[in-house]
Amino acid sequence: MPIGDHAEIALAPARHFWKRALDPYHREHTNHSDAHQCQGNQVASRMDDSERSVRERSFGRRLAHLGAAWRRQIDHDLRDFGLTEATWRPILYLGQLPAPVRQTALARVLDIEAPSLARLLDVLERQGLIVRIRDEEDRRSNLVRLTRQGHAIEQQVRQAADSVSARLLATVTDDELQTCYAVFDRIDSALGARRDPSSRRPTKMGAVA
Structure with missing residues (x-):
């Protein structure tokens, strides 16, 4: 996470406190505002779920496309x-x-x-x-x-x-590459469990399959 994002998260509680203390209108309408915020969060959550569904549907297709394009690059060389x-x-x-x-x-x-x-x-x-x-x-x-x-x-x-x-991979960082491999391993484990349910077993926290 960028440093700026860390600062934004760290300052959010203090900013919220002073806004509540100095804004009489906010104090008078706390309940209404909180209810509206709750509704907004629910809408945002639904949007996030919808976006995830779209990404899940296209994930396999994009992965296959990248694999084919990658092999074509090797073919060319x-x-x-x-x-x-x-x-x-x-x-x-x-x-x-x-x-x-x-x-x-x-x-x-x-x-x-x-x-x-x-x-x-x-x-x-x-x-x-x-x-x-x-x-x-x-x-x-x-x-x-x-x-x-x-x-x-x-x-x-x-x-x-x-x-x-x-x-x-020239513009991919080491951390990003490691994350990709972690995702690949998790998908591979899910595929293995799908093929052989009896092979599913608990693993230690943080262990790489």
């Missing part, structure tokens, strides 16, 4: 490498996850269907960016890892993603 969102995202995650990565796990992380991922991996394998081997623990699945060339491309993808993040 990676155009010289011949990569699209469909191909650079698997490369980026394969570079971040401990190798080798089970193909089914990669599909879950990317939130895409297994057949769609299989087709993407076919493309990346033909380009020499990944290799797939049979999973000995689950013969129905493959293990995926980046090749040396794939690791080089992953570094380029990570640099592009970091550059976009730095550019778009």
Whole structure:
């Protein structure tokens, strides 16, 4: 909160006291004024609730729009490498996850269907960016890892993603960024509880999920 707002809040009781003491009209009409103020607060509350409803309805849409626009920025920076969102995202995650990565796990992380991922991996394998081997623990699945060339491309993808993040978040303060992550964590927890009600458990005050 800006310092000016703190001062306004701190001075409000004193200002209200002197207005009541020096304004006879105010003393004569205290009850009427208080009742009017109460009605005004109720109207303001309803307006606040209405505004919150509007913001809640548009929140998911704006979040999805920002996510798509963010990825398009990365697409633009990676155009010289011949990569699209469909191909650079698997490369980026394969570079971040401990190798080798089970193909089914990669599909879950990317939130895409297994057949769609299989087709993407076919493309990346033909380009020499990944290799797939049979999973000995689950013969129905493959293990995926980046090749040396794939690791080089992953570094380029990570640099592009970091550059976009730095550019778009340049005017966001550390506190604002931390608040965003806290909101994301709370929404993620609500989604998890929605999927699995039995997983809901109490957490310590102030703990980050």
